[in-house]
Amino acid sequence: MEARPVSRKSMSDEIASQIKEMIDHGRLQPGDRLPAERKLAEQFGVSRTTLREGIKVLSEAGLLTSRQGAGTFVSRPDDGAREGSLIEAILAGDYDLQDVFEVRKMLEPEIAALAARNGSPDAKTRLEAILMEQEQAIRSGEVVGGIDHRFHQALAEASGNPVLREMVSALYEGFSRSRAEDVQSSQRQRASLAAHRAIVEAVRNGHAMRAERAMREHLDEVERIIFDNQRGAYSRR
Structure with a gap:
């Protein structure tokens, strides 16, 4: 996935918005694994803490699913159903x-x-x-x-x-x-x-x-x- 560096204003919200846009336009498909946290934070130009806040927004919305030891994935329809x-x-x-x-x-x-x-x-x-x-x-x-x-x-x-x-x-x-x-x-x-x-x-x-x-x-x-x-x-x- 390609990410644009974000501005200082509402960084976590912009991260969430960019990732959601990628999902909406099919650049990220259900089941796809997001890049490693360190790499993704570098792409956005933010700290890992700020990145986690943005991912958390989408996780709570059911768009992303975190699996311990495996990473963060775009949710499948059955993930949301469960x-x-x-x-x-x-x-x-x-x-x-x-x-x-x-x-x-x-x-x-x-x-x-x-x-x-x-x-x-x-x-x-x-x-x-x-x-x-x-x-x-x-x-x-x-x-x-x-x-x-x-x-x-x-x-x-x-x-x-x-x-x-x-x-x-x-x-x-x-x-x-x-x-x-x-x-x-x-x-x-x-x-x-x-x-x-x-x-x-x-x-x-x-x-x-x-x-x-x-x-x-x-x-x-x-x-x-x-x-x-x-x-x-x-x-x-």
Whole structure:
């Protein structure tokens, strides 16, 4: 495939747009493997981190499929069907936030423990980078819901379990309801940052039980803050 260097403005979006254009015009066919990450980043003239963000946009849209140890491929029709079936089966309903948190509390503490056991140095560095980005965003007064999702997705990737990684990705539509802007209070953002620090420290040092406990406490605290805020809003009506 041939890629044009991208401008500094919205680089990841432009990467996604160029790759989608290649797919739409048949220059990339279903089942085709994208060039190696390093080579593709050089062609676009961007960092590998920026390239990953662009690829992630298309992966979430179902146009690309990443296979651990094999690379990133243009999705086949049956790839989308499998993912769609999972999402439709689990997320077609209008689920209550309480239901979302029950699922999160079943999955994410174990994901954190596995990340501490199995996380590679690169995976741990990625978590630390996202944590720094979250700190900077909070200092700037930005809403960090998207960063929060990337943190939890990076934990799933660090777990080394591709099934968990795909489950977190597929379930994000439901999880995102517990990270929506209307529940992103300043109190929650500060609590989330402190909890993420504790989780990253445990994962970095390979302490699985501490990582699991930190994640469980994090989810319990976030759940309490959200529902306390909702009760306060209702009482003011």
